[in-house]
Amino acid sequence: MRFLAALLLWLLTTVALAAAVPALWAQATVVDEDGYASLAASAARDPRLQQAMASELATQAVTLAEDNGYSLNPRLVGQVADSYTHNEGFAGQFGQANRIAHRWMFTGAVPSGNSTDQWLIDVAPMLNDPSFDATLGSLDLRVPDTMTVPITVDSPELRPGKLRWLASWGPWISIGAAAVTVLLALLTVAAARSRGKALTALGVSALLVGAAGWAGIEVADRPLDAALDRTTGDIRTVAEVMVESAIDSLHHWLNVTIVAGVALVVLGAVAAGLGSVLRRGT
Missing domain, CATH: 1.20.58 (Methane Monooxygenase Hydroxylase; Chain G, domain 1)
Structure with missing residues (x-):
């Protein structure tokens, strides 16, 4: 027995x-939001992610300039972005940028101007880095406080706060x-x-x-x-x-x-x- x-x-x-x-x-x-940010910072040390984010940030910087009536050399901006994503500070800033994605899914916090069912990250902190500031600042361009980039395509299955129950x-x-x-x-x-x-x-x-x-x-x-x-x-x-x-x-x-x-x-x-x-x- x-x-x-x-x-x-x-x-x-x-x-x-x-x-x-x-x-x-x-x-x-x-x-946990801090844990997720730490995971993102760890992933940011991968050369593939660094290259992909450099390309995306260059695209966002050029688009921002064009929207304000300026023209930037995409190749030059790409070099600046590549240099930035390979520096020591990028991992931490990428981790912070992913906090907005975490809050969107786990708390339902929706960034200003986002009316779609898309998971987003905030690239504004990265574009405000001194390396970009030197490029954009020469044109008197101000990066918005929040500048989101979709992680996913529009989908009715993705809703803000869908995992709020899991956070609780x-x-x-x-x-x-x-x-x-x-x-x-x-x-x-x-x-x-x-x-x-x-x-x-x-x-x-x-x-x-x-x-x-x-x-x-x-x-x-x-x-x-x-x-x-x-x-x-x-x-x-x-x-x-x-x-x-x-x-x-x-x-x-x-x-x-x-x-x-x-x-x-x-x-x-x-x-x-x-x-x-x-x-x-x-």
């Missing part, structure tokens, strides 16, 4: 851990999942006849969850491609790199889970061995 109770608790712990790891990752990396409940869901996992793990150890074997079993749970997570990411590859089809041109490249950075981040969490699993298996084996030696000695 005790064995069956321990087995049931172990199964429940494994299921809870499988929910807790992605929930905690999503809360820390995607749902995400922290509770992730903390609750983690708490339930810890509680079930402790109950599993308490119910097992051998503490060492229980620790080993919990390590196996972590290994299974880590491996299943890697497999799940591979399965999700096609739906992710379909989502990226909502973007075009340079912004698609930006979105692709952002998605890849998010996947790399999740891979890191899964790798930590696997390493923790290996540690628990080793610790459990050592504990079981010591327990066996002590029992023989008595």
Whole structure:
């Protein structure tokens, strides 16, 4: 009976851990605004994103000048933009620019002048960088406080605040999942006849969850491609790199889970061995 109770608790712990790891990752990396900005800043160190954003920023700068009756040399502006996206300050500014996209989706905050169902980033802070200011300032051009660029095409499926519920409940869901996992793990150890074997079993749970997570990411590859089809041109490249950075981040969490699993298996084996030696000695 005790064995069956321990087995049931172990199964429940494994299921809870499988929910807790992605929930905690999503809360820390995607749902949390600071976490999302940090993810964007990390993605901004990728040369592909830097090149794509340089092209997009050059286009926006030339368009801004034309709208105000000026003509800029696209090649010169492109060189300025390329130099800017390769400097140290770009990553942080790109992270800040993505905050408007995060607020649009998770809080429903709509930038002034946006009447479409599009996900946007704000490029105004980047165009206000001194490198661009030297180019645009010579024409007495003032970059607006907010200058948004669509990340996605117009879609009725995308609405401001669509994930507001996740922003509200995400922290509770992730903390609750983690708490339930810890509680079930402790109950599993308490119910097992051998503490060492229980620790080993919990390590196996972590290994299974880590491996299943890697497999799940591979399965999700096609739906992710379909989502990226909502973007075009340079912004698609930006979105692709952002998605890849998010996947790399999740891979890191899964790798930590696997390493923790290996540690628990080793610790459990050592504990079981010591327990066996002590029992023989008595």
